[in-house]
Amino acid sequence: MKRGWIPIMGVCLVLSFSACKQLLPYQDTSLTAEQRAEDLLPRLTLEEKVSIMQNASPAIPRLGIKEYEWWNEALHGVGRAGLATVFPQSIGMGASFNDSLLYEVFNATSDEARVKSRIFGESGVLKRYQGLTFWTPNVNIFRDPRWGRGQETYGEDPYLTGQMGMAVVRGLQGPEDAGYDKLHACAKHFAVHSGPEWNRHSFDAENIAPRDLWETYLPAFKDLVQKAHVKEVMCAYNRFEGEPCCGSNRLLMQILRDEWGYKGIVVSDCGAISDFHRPGTHGTHPDKEHASAAAVRTGTDLECGSEYASLADAVKAGLIDEKEIDISLKRLLTARFELGEMDEQPAWSEIPASVLNSKEHQALALRMARESLVLLQNKNNILPLNTHLKVAVMGPNANDSVMQWGNYNGIPAHTVTLLEAVRAKLPEGQIIYEPGCDRVDGKTLQSLFDECSINGKPGFLAEYWNNRDREGEVVATDQISTPFHFATTGATTFAPGVEITSFSARYESVF
Template identity: 45%
Template sequence: MSLPFSRRFSLAPLALLSGLLLSTVAVQAETPAACKNTKCKYLETTLSPQERAADLVSRMTLEEKATQVGHIAVAIPRLGIPEYNWWNEGLHGVARAGFATVFPQAIGMAASWDEPMMQKVGDVVSTEFRAKYLETLHPNGGSDFYRGLTVWSPNINIFRDPRWGRGQETYGEDPYLTSRLGIGYIKGLQGDDPKFFKTIATSKHFAVHSGPESNRHKESVFPTPRDLEDTYLPAFRATVTEANVQSAMCVYNAVNGVPGCANEELMENYLRKSWGFKGYVVSDCGAAANIYREDSLHYKKTAEEGVTAGLKAGMDLICGDYRNHMTTEVQPIINAVKQGMLPQAVLDQALVRLFVGRIKLGMFEPSLPFADIKKTDYNTPANHAVSLKWPRKPWCC
């Protein structure tokens, strides 16, 4: 008896738009108002993504900047910036976006020990994300919830306790196996185009999280230096140094008394300085609020102090607090800058990293890359056939 390949989620119902854009349609259809009487470098495709992003950020007001740091980035029409929702799930297929090809859960794929197959799976999943993006692409280039190109996967935490309810999202208890399969999946998701990323993958949750879920907002873990290096960090290091992952997600819990999303030792010293990470760091949903919430880690007393600590430590993007209607810290960011607490240069650095990612996904090009992918290229018989290849290799015997 064959298993179904498709699934439908009832979360965030999506209405299909008429006149949907194809990948060959211009993203920047008109010159933005701010660029009609002056030359805007961010529109020059011959410049580097870093130069373009820096120019774009330099043209924003403080209030506009604050609206771009949350997972729902609003449109800025005068600059030609479309709205964008950064939140997309893809542990074993496109999730929460209607029908899509389903692969075995991550823990099941891990039993194969098959890194090349994981890369093939990532390639299929990224194709389906591109198709979903095209299917509901707005006329101004904006995207819908769960149909973007920034994928919050893979989960490369170490599965140490079978009672952890989310352990099935991981590749198991072995740091080496987790590293190899994470590398394969990320390479498939991000692709091998020399200029553009097919999608951007996210190594999560950084770092030292292996459940349980009940105390994840309050727990401070104190791994031994050896356990940190030998167990919890190898997969993250490998996905940065070998797979060139472009995004990492900082964790809910604290490590050695410092919240993961305000932990300079993890995000700056390890991730950026030691491993050479060039991408952006996104918070787990509500993890930025954990820095200051009284019912959580309460590492800082106010929201202004909390976002300042996070951004200074290397957090770039805030997924909203689901305990508070998915709100993000827009006003606290504005307040922190105006109060002299948060240097605007720190905020600008985070924004440049974020817009470099969007530029390298092709969102500010005259036409979108990967023009061979159509808006119907998801849940296809060819993709189903790839799913049917599991398992290819037994993990034992």
């Protein structure tokens, strides 16, 4: 608004002029996401383009582009972002054989995810585990129980995996005719990635029979791409027929894009581009410039890592043309417009914050947990438990609440341990609990935790600060009622509202 003073016959009149700022095409919400991306793309410098192609994408203030972090998790509920409804692990939900119920689970998850992202976004920045792009579901095939990540999958059957995976995608992404996508899901890890873990950065799946490839490893991915229209696909760490999966022309260009018609984003598994050239890994490329250029050329649009920072040098060295980078960048910009992340008014803002870990969502988690149970045998009709029996509960997991959260998890408001559940069903004198040895340690420790209490409650009173010096505001308090099993490995926060790093705590009790 500008003011002008104009003297007329000895009198000053105040006139107001409205300065209407004209929107640029990429800011015009009436245009399609693709049209907006096409307009924004040529306004970016090469260095700015490269920065957007990494999972931690910085802000570009001159164009109104916010800082954005692509990496988020929702394996079985919103993960790694504090309080959330924690649903059963994927392998358990797969055992329900109920894809309709699984859709409800992930529709609830996407409600919680939108609320969390809106709250986090009030700061103007979306950091890791706060954005709208979720790297789930894992539709790899679980063929060997020794594979340490099999619990993230839906089992050994390609058809079941496809059906469950599509339910996850539809629950997360929302109706296809909505103005904005609710979230973006990601089919991972493409492809032939079903263990082993220890050598995944150097392993070459080179002797896969064509029938096994097409009937076992690829059907679920094809379902998610062609039927559920998943918006992201994550390429795997391993090689396939000699090429790293994130640089596989056969997988990413011929099968995924040409044969299946996939138009969305391909994101690398974290650090996978480094495996192209790091000593002791695949070693198929001489350096990060060659590795990054090869990955982009074969269709990997977004890197989880920092190797793509070398793309500007790769262009200057003639290893890749800027126009090839533009192909990937257009897909990335289109996705951000589809989610409404570029716009001022948050999409899906009508979802109330009360959905977070709500009673309705807890009831849904309980229903799914019940349907995940599979009774193979009831020898001597021992179930249901006779209330006159004496029952021994053994093992450290029986009294470990954190174990029940699984991995890639949120933090529930309350957890009932297996021991607590049995105690609720049988009289106290009929239960024997023996923790035994630890999972991986050769020594046995006797805990005195049960002899600690404070303020009339068992356990310890915990206070947390989001700094290293226990100064200022206490950001969270908690009553620790089960023995300490705290670690930030796996990016698990100690309590809702507590940062994953640079925090401090005080625990108080009376022994």
